[in-house]
Amino acid sequence: MKRNPRPLSTALALALASLALAATPAAVAADAEPIQPLEPAKVTDPAKVELGKKLWFDPRLSRSGFISCNSCHNLSMGGSDNVAASVGDRWQKGGINSPTVLNSVLNIAQFWDGRAKDLADQAGGPIANPIEMNSTHEAAVATLRSIPGYVAEFKSVYKVEAIDIQQITDALATFEATLVTPNSRFDQWLKGDKTAITDVELKGYQLFKTSGCVACHNGPAVGGNMFQKMGVVAEYKTNHPAEGRSAVTGNVIDRFTFKVPTLRNVELTYPYFHDGAAQTLAEAVDIMGRLQLGRVYSAEENAQIVAFLKTLTGDQPQITMPILPVSSDQTPRPDPFAPIVAPGRR
Amino acid sequence: MKRNPRPLSTALALALASLALAATPAAVAADAEPIQPLEPAKVTDPAKVELGKKLWFDPRLSRSGFISCNSCHNLSMGGSDNVAASVGDRWQKGGINSPTVLNSVLNIAQFWDGRAKDLADQAGGPIANPIEMNSTHEAAVATLRSIPGYVAEFKSVYKVEAIDIQQITDALATFEATLVTPNSRFDQWLKGDKTAITDVELKGYQLFKTSGCVACHNGPAVGGNMFQKMGVVAEYKTNHPAEGRSAVTGNVIDRFTFKVPTLRNVELTYPYFHDGAAQTLAEAVDIMGRLQLGRVYSAEENAQIVAFLKTLTGDQPQITMPILPVSSDQTPRPDPFAPIVAPGRR
Numbered sequence: 001m002k003r004n005p006r007p008l009s010t011a012l013a014l015a016l017a018s019l020a021l022a023a024t025p026a027a028v029a030a031d032a033e034p035i036q037p038l039e040p041a042k043v044t045d046p047a048k049v050e051l052g053k054k055l056w057f058d059p060r061l062s063r064s065g066f067i068s069c070n071s072c073h074n075l076s077m078g079g080s081d082n083v084a085a086s087v088g089d090r091w092q093k094g095g096i097n098s099p100t101v102l103n104s105v106l107n108i109a110q111f112w113d114g115r116a117k118d119l120a121d122q123a124g125g126p127i128a129n130p131i132e133m134n135s136t137h138e139a140a141v142a143t144l145r146s147i148p149g150y151v152a153e154f155k156s157v158y159k160v161e162a163i164d165i166q167q168i169t170d171a172l173a174t175f176e177a178t179l180v181t182p183n184s185r186f187d188q189w190l191k192g193d194k195t196a197i198t199d200v201e202l203k204g205y206q207l208f209k210t211s212g213c214v215a216c217h218n219g220p221a222v223g224g225n226m227f228q229k230m231g232v233v234a235e236y237k238t239n240h241p242a243e244g245r246s247a248v249t250g251n252v253i254d255r256f257t258f259k260v261p262t263l264r265n266v267e268l269t270y271p272y273f274h275d276g277a278a279q280t281l282a283e284a285v286d287i288m289g290r291l292q293l294g295r296v297y298s299a300e301e302n303a304q305i306v307a308f309l310k311t312l313t314g315d316q317p318q319i320t321m322p323i324l325p326v327s328s329d330q331t332p333r334p335d336p337f338a339p340i341v342a343p344g345r346r
Numbered sequence: 347m348k349r350n351p352r353p354l355s356t357a358l359a360l361a362l363a364s365l366a367l368a369a370t371p372a373a374v375a376a377d378a379e380p381i382q383p384l385e386p387a388k389v390t391d392p393a394k395v396e397l398g399k400k401l402w403f404d405p406r407l408s409r410s411g412f413i414s415c416n417s418c419h420n421l422s423m424g425g426s427d428n429v430a431a432s433v434g435d436r437w438q439k440g441g442i443n444s445p446t447v448l449n450s451v452l453n454i455a456q457f458w459d460g461r462a463k464d465l466a467d468q469a470g471g472p473i474a475n476p477i478e479m480n481s482t483h484e485a486a487v488a489t490l491r492s493i494p495g496y497v498a499e500f501k502s503v504y505k506v507e508a509i510d511i512q513q514i515t516d517a518l519a520t521f522e523a524t525l526v527t528p529n530s531r532f533d534q535w536l537k538g539d540k541t542a543i544t545d546v547e548l549k550g551y552q553l554f555k556t557s558g559c560v561a562c563h564n565g566p567a568v569g570g571n572m573f574q575k576m577g578v579v580a581e582y583k584t585n586h587p588a589e590g591r592s593a594v595t596g597n598v599i600d601r602f603t604f605k606v607p608t609l610r611n612v613e614l615t616y617p618y619f620h621d622g623a624a625q626t627l628a629e630a631v632d633i634m635g636r637l638q639l640g641r642v643y644s645a646e647e648n649a650q651i652v653a654f655l656k657t658l659t660g661d662q663p664q665i666t667m668p669i670l671p672v673s674s675d676q677t678p679r680p681d682p683f684a685p686i687v688a689p690g691r692r
Contacts, residue, residue: 057422066433071412076403076670087412087682091437268672271679280675321665324422326614329626333617336433 034209034218037187038103038264038314041178048157052175054150054322055168061140062133063089065334069126069172073101075319078268079179084276089134090336096242097276100269102317103262105177106221112258112274114227115248119173124165137165143332144168149325181265181314189311197311204308207301212293222263222312229257230274233294236287240275267310281306380555380564383533384449384610384660387524394503398521400496400668401514407486408479409435411680415472415518419447421665424614425525430622435480436686442588443622446615448663449608451523452567458604458620460573461594465519470511483511489678490514495671527611527660535657543657550654553647558639568609568658575603576620579640582633586621613656627652 043049055061059068072086072094073079079102081087086094096112104110110122126132127140144150144163154163157171186205188196197205208214217223227245230236236256245254258274272278278287285305289295297305327333389395401407405414418432418440419425425446427433432440442458450456456468472478473486490496490509500509503517532551534542543551554560563569573591576582582602591600604620618624624633631651635641643651673679 059420059423059427064433065429066417066427074405076667077405078672081405081412082673083411083680083682085683087410091682093683270673279679282675316669319667321422321667323662326424327428327616329628333625334429336429336437337431337439 033190034214035186035190035222036220037190038180038182038184038220040182041105041180043178045157045174047153048171048174049178050322051153051157052171052173053319054153054324055172056175057322058324060143060147060324060327060331060334061127061135061168063135063139063334064133064336066336067133069101069123072098072126072132075101075179075317078102078265078316079104080269082270084271086132088129088131090340092131095131096240096274097271099261100265101176101179103180103221103224103264105180106219106262107224107259108226109259112242113245113248114259119176120166120169123169123172123176139332140168141165146328146331147325148328153325179317181316184264184312184314186308186311187314198307200304201307201311204304204306205311207297208305208308211289211295211297213288213305216260216292217263223260224262226260227254227257228260228292230291231256232292234291236291238275238277240277242274244274263309263312265313265316267313281309285309379536380560381532381536381568382566383536384526384528384530384566386528387451387526389524391503391520393499394517394520395524396668397499397503398517398519399665400499400670401518402521403668404670406489406493406670406673406677406680407473407481407514409481409485409680410479410682412682413479415447415469418444418472418478421447421525421663424448424611424662425450426615428616430617432478434475434477436682438477441477442586442620443617445607446611447522448525448527449567449570449610451526452565452608453570453605454572455605458588459591459594460605465522466512466515469515469518469522485678486514487511492674492677493671494674499671525663527662530610530658530660532654532657533660544653546650547653547657550650550652551657553643554651554654557635557641557643557647559634559651562606562638563609569606570608572606573600573603574606574638576637577602578638580637582637584621584623586623588620590620609655609658611659611662613659627655631655 056069059065059071061068067087067089072081074081079100081098084097086098088094099112105119108114110116110119111125116122116125124137127135128137141163144154150163154167154171155161158167160167185196185201189202208217216226216228219225230244242258243255245257245259246252248254266272266281270279270281272281272284273287278284282302285302286297289297289302402415405411405417407414413433413435418427420427425448427444430443432444434440445458451465454460456462456465457471462468462471470483473481474483487509490500496509500513500517501507504513506513531542531547535548554563562572562574565571576590588604589601591603591605592598594600612618612627616625616627618627618630619633624630628648631648632643635643635648
């Protein structure tokens with residue numbers, strides 16, 4: 001599975017936003033809404049999804065044998081870890097707030113700075129990141145090749161004799177692409193059920209459009225489809241060292257520019273922003289209003305927008321925990337407490 | 347749910363073992379087998395089980411917000427973590443190899459030294475253990491009380507207004523009691539399907555009985571129902587500091603005496619022994635033979651016993667991951683990297 005229909009371009013998004021700003025809320029036709037309902041995932045290769053799910057939960061992809069993808073993108077917790085900075089190998093502090101994996105297939109690119117073009121490109125990152133899972137692609141491949149259950153399953157799914165890292169990241173990406181959350185109350189409203197959200201929530205949505213939030217948070221994922229500077233109107237004050245997109249493009253103009261996060265399931269993915277500094281939705285809405293839109297929402301307005309945002313919580317993926325293939329006598333035995341031979345490497 | 351029918355007493359177990367030793371294998375009637383089939387869990391209060399499952403997966407019971415019960419008793423990995431020593435708060439090294447949670451309801455007592463009388467008594471331990479989850483019962487209760495979803499669910503299940511630690515550990519124990527693994531191939535054989543295990547596996551079982559393993563590993567859980575000294579015939583050499591049951595009883599005679607672990611699903615629960623020093627079943631069987639029985643198994647005998655042990659892998663619990671109740675704005679926000687105010691406490 002690949003990234004879905006091309007995300008809205010920034011230009012189109014801004015045009016839609018202008019439309020929203022210009023029109024009175026009541027005049028906006030349903031089919032002109034800047035947010036579209038999420039569609040359920042289409043699973044075309046269930047065996048590959050199942051394999052990817054096993055890898056997702058398998059801590060043997062980490063040096064320690066303790067950390068799995070699900071450690072920081074917990075599917076019981078909105079696909080996030082609900083802490084400002086994630087815990088990595090040997091309790092190292094993560095470099096940036098872990099974004100949710102839910103609906104990440106809709107993102108224009110992966111990571112906050114967009115340095116991975118798609119989910120498969122992203123999946124190799126944490127495995128080898130010295131402050132995250134701190135393994136190597138070579139070690140991950142060697143481990144999986146020593147596990148008969150995986151050997152058989154990769155052979156069945158990929159029709160190859162030897163497991164490689166491309167298959168690992170492809171299977172992970174295929175599983176991740178199924179992690180979409182349709183059927184939120186707001187989607188029900190978008191699809192015509194006008195009783196699906198309350199008057200306060202509808203007011204929040206109207207304000208979300210008229211005050212300009214929708215300029216960046218639009219499309220099926222209510223975000224994820226463009227990059228934007230953190231601090232458009234006023235500077236965002238943080239001690240966090242992340243420079244954002246400029247680290248990828250090399251352009252100073254991209255400094256403090258990050259991928260606009262999806263607001264799907266945002267109720268579940270606290271704390272907020274790339275530094276995880278905003279603990280509550282009320283705080284995040286307030287800061288976004290001031291810094292991105294130059295607007296100070298009243299307490300009532302803030303509460304309305306927060307109420308709207310909570311209507312974006314969709315059906316969470318129902319995940320049956322995989323039973324992982326058992327290690328063989330030849331499988332390397334991880335030791336979380338082993339001395340590090342070289343910095344960042346076992 | 348409480349502990350199942352009283353485990354076999356040590357005396358009875360030894361009597362059965364003597365019977366096994368005395369009789370030729372062919373003469374042992376099926377109903378005299380020293381191992382009994384596992385029965386599926388009887389769920390009498392599904393709502394309580396579901397609540398316990400949520401708590402099982404909830405890292406907010408830990409100081410860091412990162413470690414849950416499932417971190418060290420991973421239900422994807424035989425209810426264990428497959429490392430010799432577990433990872434605790436701030437990557438502290440666990441004091442003893444994490445035993446499997448599977449079939450632990452059948453244990454005569456909990457922990458390797460039996461210091462907890464039952465699962466509820468055990469469940470409070472790791473939450474407050476400074477090198478494990480490193481929270482306090484007070485903090486865990488305060489966190490859950492701040493989460494509206496939990497407040498409503500505890501009220502519904504326990505008919506009380508305020509969550510307390512007894513309800514938390516009771517719900518966890520109720521969930522854990524469902525984690526039994528019936529229908530192993532060996533159980534199928536015990537129930538009369540003589541094709542369920544191979545000739546080699548049967549030879550392994552016969553050797554398991556005639557050479558005396560069954561003296562300690564008997565009953566439905568193939569262990570778990572008595573304490574035994576580690577190193578009966580010869581001393582077990584280890585640098586591990588655990589003293590075993592003497593720490594509970596105060597009797598020097600109980601030094602290096604531990605609860606006999608269940609061998610159910612033992613294929614999945616490597617590494618072995620209280621110090622996790624044996625990496626493979628072959629190694630564990632060899633050491634047990636020498637130290638507990640004064641017997642050196644030939645390579646063929648060792649392989650037969652290992653083959654038998656692998657028939658003890660039963661149906662693993664099918665667990666649908668819970669969607670955890672969302673924190674409120676009042677819920678304490680865990681910070682894995684916060685300075686420790688007092689040693690072992692936040």
